[in-house]
Amino acid sequence: MAVSIEEAVKVVPTPRQLAWQEMEFYAFIHFGINTFTGREWGDGNEDPKIFHPTDYHPAQWVETCRLAGMTGIILTCKHHDGFCLWPSAYTDHSVKSSTWQDGKGDVVRDLAEACRAQGLKFGVYLSPWDRHEPTYGDSPAYNAYFQNQLRELLTNYGEIFCVWFDGACGEGSNGKVQQYDWETAYRLIRELQPDAVINICGPDVRWCGNEAGHIRESEWSVVPERMRDTEKIQEDSQKVDDGTFSQQINAETEDLGSRSVLAEATSMIWYPAEVDVSIRPQWFYDPADNDKVKTVAELIALYESTVGGNSALLLNVPPDKRGLIHETDARNLRELGQWLRATYRHDLAKGASVWASHTRDASVDAGHLTDGRSDTHWCPDEGMEQAELVIDLGKETTFDRIVLKEYIQCGQRIERFQLAYQQDDVWIPLYEGTVVGYKKICSFNKKSARYIQLKVSESRINPTLSSFGVFCSK
Structure with a gap:
């Protein structure tokens, strides 16, 4: 079975x-x-x-x-x-x-x-x-x-x-x-x-x-x-x-x-x-x-x-x-x-505003992704297996790592995702990954941008995330 x-x-x-x-x-x-x-x-x-x-x-x-x-x-x-x-x-x-x-x-x-x-x-x-x-x-x-x-x-x-x-x-x-x-x-x-x-x-x-x-x-x-x-x-x-x-x-x-x-x-x-x-x-x-x-x-x-x-x-x-x-x-x-x-130590996205294509209600608002807490999370409605987020860092920022954390208290759901950054109003592909789970570190060459996009292209029932962190190596 x-x-x-x-x-x-x-x-x-x-x-x-x-x-x-x-x-x-x-x-x-x-x-x-x-x-x-x-x-x-x-x-x-x-x-x-x-x-x-x-x-x-x-x-x-x-x-x-x-x-x-x-x-x-x-x-x-x-x-x-x-x-x-x-x-x-x-x-x-x-x-x-x-x-x-x-x-x-x-x-x-x-x-x-x-x-x-x-x-x-x-x-x-x-x-x-x-x-x-x-x-x-x-x-x-x-x-x-x-x-x-x-x-x-x-x-x-x-x-x-x-x-x-x-x-x-x-x-x-x-x-x-x-x-x-x-x-x-x-x-x-x-x-x-x-x-x-x-x-x-x-x-x-x-x-x-x-x-x-x-x-x-x-x-x-x-x-x-x-x-x-x-x-x-x-x-x-x-x-x-x-x-x-x-x-x-x-x-x-x-x-x-x-x-x-x-x-x-x-x-x-x-x-x-x-x-x-x-x-x-x-x-x-x-x-x-x-x-x-x-x-x-x-x-x-x-x-x-x-x-x-x-x-x-x-x-x-x-x-x-x-x-x-x-x-x-x-x-x-x-x-x-x-x-x-x-x-x-320093999350460049902490407190950043977040736009989400789907959000079920305020208890799982996308703003929870940058609030620095592990007991809050975002998720869209059930059945929304695909979703999109945009992080606004407030100004052009240099970074080379994005850390995603799934809200595993609700299981493991994300199966495939893509990251992109905006340059001259064009979204440029940055990273493609599969599962996230407790923590996924996405590393790449240094980029500078104000806006970062996450697309969840495959998930089970609906995706969840507890954190979206942005960092720059020293």
């Missing part, structure tokens, strides 16, 4: 999904035993004593991320090697068995406190695959172990904004394959941290499909319900660290939510995308990568294509053996933040 357009527009985000989407840009911190072995995946046989950062300073990690414009940090509390960055009561393979801080250290505690002190949210990554734990592969026993560790993280470290599960699932040391009890884990999270989103192998946020920073031209948040289980299927999970799995880009998955997808689907869900990518070629720190850190220009392009492409950006920033973010990474992130603030 096909999903109708009317049914599709009724699919909307939950409050927790909406709060997560508004975070936009946050950090991954890959730090652990692999930092000291030079490996991306440990085998679980590492000696905890090698974990010994010499200039450990998590406040520096948080400051680096905050200055970059990030809103939160997710820590790899336990990676596939099973080494825990907190003194878990359920294993000795943790910081308590290291000589660092005389076995009294707790990276999870320190980073959670540093985040709170600087106003960033804190999240946890807990690998379901554990290559050290002997019960792995004995499904009931290991699931109990995993849930106990999850409970520790969710009860001892304050508010958690995200629990991040990946889908890696290889054999245990006993040669058995673990069958994860995801549903019990989800119930535990909802009980202990009801506002936390569950990402990737979870019901709230989906993986974009690669770790190469690739974004679809049309990144739908309304997708077939079957996608919720995509990353949980053991046969399709990552089992070896061969450097290719995360870089795969499958053209067949480019279309996740168009009308042709609706025609084949039985039900749709709100399942928005997150892009996870590292500032370096690898996830854990390797000194050989010190000259391969993403440049400021690359970071700007990544930010605008992901956050500005209806996704969230999870950027990995790995501390080194000292326990510090390397100077190159910190400098580039600081300069990224400076550029973002200089470019997007």
Whole structure:
């Protein structure tokens, strides 16, 4: 049975999904035993004593991320090697068995406190695959172990904004394959941290499909319900660290939510995308990568294509053996933040007058697009699938970016749009795009004009917009 357009527009985000989407840009911190072995995946046989950062300073990690414009940090509390960055009561393979801080250290505690002190949210990554734990592969026993560790993280470290599960699932040391009890884990999270989103192998946020920073031209948040289980299927999970799995880009998955997808689907869900990518070629720190850190220009392009492409950006920033973010990474992130603030702090369209070809009533007046508020919006009457807006900036203004934001509390509706600017009483094409979603950043060469036109040429039922922003890069 096909999903109708009317049914599709009724699919909307939950409050927790909406709060997560508004975070936009946050950090991954890959730090652990692999930092000291030079490996991306440990085998679980590492000696905890090698974990010994010499200039450990998590406040520096948080400051680096905050200055970059990030809103939160997710820590790899336990990676596939099973080494825990907190003194878990359920294993000795943790910081308590290291000589660092005389076995009294707790990276999870320190980073959670540093985040709170600087106003960033804190999240946890807990690998379901554990290559050290002997019960792995004995499904009931290991699931109990995993849930106990999850409970520790969710009860001892304050508010958690995200629990991040990946889908890696290889054999245990006993040669058995673990069958994860995801549903019990989800119930535990909802009980202990009801506002936390569950990402990737979870019901709230989906993986974009690669770790190469690739974004679809049309990144739908309304997708077939079957996608919720995509990353949980053991046969399709990552089992070896061969450097290719995360870089795969499958053209067949480019279309996740168009009308042709609706025609084949039985039900749709709100399942928005997150892009996870590292500032370096690898996830854990390797000194050989010190000259391969993403440049400021690359970071700007990544930010605008992901956050500005209806996704969230999870950027990995790995501390080194000292326990510090390397100077190159910190400098580039600081300069990224400076550029973002200089470019997007001042909306040239704020307070501008707006003309609309169709407006239903005053509660959804087109003037809401430039009022600087996120709780107001414009929309025409139902059935008006095409609409036109003209923004009057009041005087000729130079700009090179337009930011559109759909009012996703009413679903995702816009399917295609065009932008133009007026010069000598002629409308000159500026940009053409497909979906908008939470945020669409449209960038182009600098133009100067007083009037900017938006035409919505395709939409579902009727389009909505909460914001039309105009900016100029510095």
